[in-house]
Amino acid sequence: xxxxxxxxxxxxxxxxxxxxxxxxxxxxxxxxxxxxxxxxxxxxxxxxxxxxxxxxxxxxxxxxxxxxxxxxxxxxxxxxxxxxxxxxxxxxxxxxxxxxxxxxxxxxxxxxxxxxxxxxxxxxxxxxxxxxxxxxxxxxxxxxxxxxxxxxxxxxxxxxxxxxxxxxxxxxxxxxxxxxxxxxxxxxxxxxxxxxxxxxxxxxxxxxxxxxxxxxxxxxxxxxxxxxxxxxxxxxxxxxxxxxxxxxxxxxxxxxxxxxxxxxxxxxxxxxxxxxxxxxxxxxxxxxxxxxxxxxxxxxxxxxxxxxxxx
Amino acid sequence: xxxxxxxxxxxxxxxxxxxxxxxxxxxxxxxxxxxxxxxxxxxxxxxxxxxxxxxxxxxxxxxxxxxxxxxxxxxxxxxxxxxxxxxxxxxxxxxxxxxxxxxxxxxxxxxxxxxxxxxxxxxxxxxxxxxxxxxxxxxxxxxxxxxxxxxxxxxxxxxxxxxxxxxxxxxxxxxxxxxxxxxxxxxxxxxxxxxxxxxxxxxxxxxxxxxxxxxxxxxxxxxxxxxxxxxxxxxxxxxxxxxxxxxxxxxxxxxxxxxxxxxxxxxxxxxxxxxxxxx
Numbered sequence: 001x002x003x004x005x006x007x008x009x010x011x012x013x014x015x016x017x018x019x020x021x022x023x024x025x026x027x028x029x030x031x032x033x034x035x036x037x038x039x040x041x042x043x044x045x046x047x048x049x050x051x052x053x054x055x056x057x058x059x060x061x062x063x064x065x066x067x068x069x070x071x072x073x074x075x076x077x078x079x080x081x082x083x084x085x086x087x088x089x090x091x092x093x094x095x096x097x098x099x100x101x102x103x104x105x106x107x108x109x110x111x112x113x114x115x116x117x118x119x120x121x122x123x124x125x126x127x128x129x130x131x132x133x134x135x136x137x138x139x140x141x142x143x144x145x146x147x148x149x150x151x152x153x154x155x156x157x158x159x160x161x162x163x164x165x166x167x168x169x170x171x172x173x174x175x176x177x178x179x180x181x182x183x184x185x186x187x188x189x190x191x192x193x194x195x196x197x198x199x200x201x202x203x204x205x206x207x208x209x210x211x212x213x214x215x216x217x218x219x220x221x222x223x224x225x226x227x228x229x230x231x232x233x234x235x236x237x238x239x240x241x242x243x244x245x246x247x248x249x250x251x252x253x254x255x256x257x258x259x260x261x262x263x264x265x266x267x268x269x270x271x272x273x274x275x276x277x278x279x280x281x282x283x284x285x286x287x288x289x290x291x292x293x294x295x296x297x298x299x300x301x302x303x304x305x306x307x308x309x310x311x
Numbered sequence: 312x313x314x315x316x317x318x319x320x321x322x323x324x325x326x327x328x329x330x331x332x333x334x335x336x337x338x339x340x341x342x343x344x345x346x347x348x349x350x351x352x353x354x355x356x357x358x359x360x361x362x363x364x365x366x367x368x369x370x371x372x373x374x375x376x377x378x379x380x381x382x383x384x385x386x387x388x389x390x391x392x393x394x395x396x397x398x399x400x401x402x403x404x405x406x407x408x409x410x411x412x413x414x415x416x417x418x419x420x421x422x423x424x425x426x427x428x429x430x431x432x433x434x435x436x437x438x439x440x441x442x443x444x445x446x447x448x449x450x451x452x453x454x455x456x457x458x459x460x461x462x463x464x465x466x467x468x469x470x471x472x473x474x475x476x477x478x479x480x481x482x483x484x485x486x487x488x489x490x491x492x493x494x495x496x497x498x499x500x501x502x503x504x505x506x507x508x509x510x511x512x513x514x515x516x517x518x519x520x521x522x523x524x525x526x527x528x529x530x531x532x533x534x535x536x537x538x539x540x541x542x543x544x545x546x547x548x549x550x551x552x553x554x555x556x557x558x559x560x561x562x563x564x565x566x567x568x569x570x571x572x573x574x575x576x577x578x579x580x581x582x583x584x585x586x587x588x589x590x
Contacts, residue, residue, distance in 0.1 A: 264511075266454060266473040266492055269435055285394035285434055286415050295412060298432050299451045300472040303492040303510055 001163045002190040003027030004175075004270075005282040006251040007291075008156035008258040008309050013042060014278075017144070017152025020159045023280070023287040024140035030283060031163035034174035035143040036135030038186035038253055041154040043129040047089055047102050048109075048183070051125040052077070052116065055097040056170050057137050059121070069121070070097055076119050084112055094147045098125075100132070110181040114209075123172065123211050128184035130154070130255050135174040155311055158253045160188040166196075167214040177220035180209060182227055184255035189216035190283055191248030191268045199244065219250050237261045237306045251281065259308035266303035273298045279309050351404040351424075354385035361388035369397045380404055394434065399427060416453070419446055422463075435472070438465045441482065447555060454491065457484040460501065466555050473510060476503045479520065487557055493532065495522045495569070504548060504566070506559055514569045523548065523566040525559050534575035540568045 005023040007016060020037050041049075054073035059066050081088060087104040094100055105112065113124050126133030134147045140161065144150050160175035167173040179185035193199075193215040200210060200218060208221045219240065226236030237252065237259055249268040252259045260281055262270055271285045273296050280288045285298050301307060360379055364372045372389065376399065379387050386407040392398055396415035399408060399422070406425040413431030423442035428449075435453040438446055441460040447468070454472030457465045462482040473491030476484045481501040489507035495514040508526035515532020523540070531537075540563075548563040559566055 264492070269453065271434070271453070284396075284415060285413060285432065286396070289394045289413070295431065297450060298413070299470060300453050300491075303473055 001030045002175075003030035003161040003283045003287070004159070004188045004190045004249070004251050005280075005287050006156070006158040006188075006253065006258050006260070007278070007280045008311065009278055010309065010311055011277040013153050013155050015151060016040070016154045016157040017149040019291045020157040021140050021144040021150055022290045023282055024144075024159045024161050026287040026290040027161045027283060028139050031161035032139060033164045033169045034135060034137050034162045034171070035140045035160070036133070036162070036174045036176050036188070037143070037149065037157060037159040038126065038131055038133045038176040038178075038188075039149065039152050039154050039157040040130040040184070040253065040255065041132060041152065043255065045129065047104050048127060048129050049132055050101045050103055050116075050127045051094075051098070051133050052101075053098040053121075053123055053125065053171060054119070055121045056172065057095075057097065058170060060097055067096070073119055073121055074099065077116055077122060080115055080119070081112075084115065086112065094134070095136070098134075098136070098147075109183060113181050117209070117211075124178070124180075126178045126184075126186065127181075128255065131178070131184040131186060131253075133176055133178055133186055135160075135176065136171055137169065137174070155256075156253055156258050158186060158188050158251050158258070166192060167212060172212045173214040175214075175216055177214075177217045179220040179224035179227075179252075180211075182224050185220070185224065185227070185252070187216065187220040187223065187250055187252045189219050189248060189250040191246060191250070191263070193218055193244055193246040193248060195245040215246075216250075219244070219248075219252075223252060233257060233259060234306060234308045237308070241304055241306070249283075256311045257308055259306065260301065261306045262301050262303060264304045270301055271298050272301060272307075274309075352380040353383060354380055354405060355383055356385035356405070356407055358384050359386035359388070360384045361390060363390045364395070364398075365391040365393065369395050372398050373400060376402065376408070380406060392431075394432075396434070413450070422446070432469070433467075441465055443482075451488070456486075457482075460484065462501075464551070464554075466557075468555070468557065470507065475505075476501070476522075479503070483551065485551065485555060485557065489526065492529075495520070495535070496532065498522070498571075504552070506552075506557065514571070516575060517571045519571055522569040524569065525561070525566050528567060528569075531569065534572045535569050536572040538568045538570045540564065540566060544568070 089102040092100040136143045175188045176186040196215040223236050247265050247267040249262045249270045269283050273280045273288050282288050388409045390411045392410050392412045394413045394415040397417045399419040401421045402425045403423045408427045410429045414433045416434040418433050418437045420439040424444045427446040430449050432450040433448050433452045436455045439458045441463050443463045445464045447466045451469035452467040452471040456471040456475045459478040460482045461480045464483045466485040468487040470488035471486050471490050475490045475494040477496045479501045480499045484503040486505040490505045490509050492510035493512045498517040498520040501520045503522045506525040509524045509528045511529040512532035514535030545563045
């Protein structure tokens with residue numbers, strides 16, 4: 001089933017961490033396996049934020065030597081960053097296995113991502129000026145508390161509560177997905193893609209990497225590939241309706257945009273509330289209601305509909 | 312005029328115009344029209360009460376409605392439903408029920424007899440399996456609105472999502488705005504009036520029943536065909552719409568009428584899947 005949500009403040013920033021957490025809490029019944037959110041803070045052009053993990057939560061509870069391995073892997077990450085000429089401005093520990101670094105670097109981000117992810121057990125969740133992507137096992141409150149997101153200020157956010165149907169229950173298969181190697185692009189998805197393997201083969205031949213077997217990751221990589229060809233986000237999203245098979249509704253966010261697409265069968269839900277300065281969307285209206293004390297108007301987008309909002 | 316001819320004139324392809332599900336007027340004040348086969352509660356329609364659902368779970372709200380009916384209240388107002396799911400379901404009783412706000416998924420399903428009004432919006436699968444009564448939604452509705460309803464009037468004054476009236480077996484669905492893809496899919500009886508546009512594959516694989524569309528139709532589904540609207544139908548539609556304060560944008564006579572072509576489901580050597588290819 002899965003629950004997806006998104007918000008965008010089209011004006012001054014707001015408490016997006018608290019808002020998206022509240023919405024995901026309301027969608028817990030749609031997916032209790034994992035929770036993820038991509039929040040867009042106020043960008044600093046002199047630095048970028050890298051969120052990464054060096055192990056799965058499951059590894060920590062089972063491995064004999066995992067605690068030392070985690071330390072060793074983090075050391076390798078730091079060494080490789082230094083080797084590339086990256087200046088580490090700050091290091092935060094979110095969990096034993098997940099970290100948040102602020103970096104100063106003006107080199108090739110694609111190469112940086114590949115070099116870091118080459119380290120065993122290491123995956124970059126997000127890399128960008130504004131995007132911070134957090135995902136872990138547990139419900140919205142657990143993940144939000146663990147990563148200190150409840151008071152995160154920013155412009156927009158997307159989130160996901162996952163009921164695993166197509167792949168494992170682990171962080172790797174949790175949403176959102178970062179659209180590697182593009183800074184600040186993330187995707188959440190509700191549905192199933194039936195031509196996943198055809199497209200995965202195609203995209204791998206074109207040089208893209210997949211970190212999981214989750215069909216939702218394909219949408220992020222697919223959009224990244226389109227943007228790599230200088231295709232506008234909205235056009236890439238329209239293309240996806242014709243080229244991806246299955247039933248799906250997805251939400252995508254970039255540094256300054258929030259978008260949604262619904263397939264032609266319209267079998268996966270989406271409810272929208274739109275005003276001049278704020279847009280909220282979710283799989284269920286109850287999530288939108290959770291951040292509005294007063295009565296609001298909402299509506300469903302139709303089959304084959306693509307919408308994009310800018311800051 | 313014979314029953315069959317009358318049915319055709321009333322726009323019901325072969326459906327017979329009789330039974331309480333087809334009555335033009337259906338109101339909680341018309342006691343003579345009501346026969347409840349269940350051991351329902353004796354309620355006084357003029358005895359009114361209200362409660363706040365803000366901090367109640369769905370099941371608590373439903374139990375509260377039931378306990379108020381047991382106390383004889385025939386008019387109940389529910390404040391702050393906050394788009395919670397599965398509210399107002401399984402009411403097999405005469406009752407005037409108002410929701411001040413919006414409902415979530417599976418609202419007001421399996422009802423038989425109440426008159427319900429919702430001031431906000433409703434989510435997916437609203438009014439599913441409704442047997443009798445009236446339900447009026449003032450704003451928009453999600454997908455599968457009125458799935459498999461057997462009777463009564465189910466009205467949404469705004470837009471509705473996809474697969475509206477899927478598998479409907481009687482009654483009337485009335486939509487003030489537009490409807491999405493595959494509306495009337497596998498419809499078997501009843502009537503659907505949509506005053507706005509209809510999405511692709513309208514009436515796909517419908518067995519029977521009638522759909523009226525006031526706006527543009529993206530495309531008809533397999534075996535759905537256009538038909539001529541009759542004077543009796545026009546009068547019936549005008550009367551029905553006026554009950555809910557609605558009007559066809561260019562008059563009821565300009566509505567497009569869609570019925571089953573009856574080429575798909577006849578028994579012969581072809582399977583329905585094979586027939587879809589032929590059609």
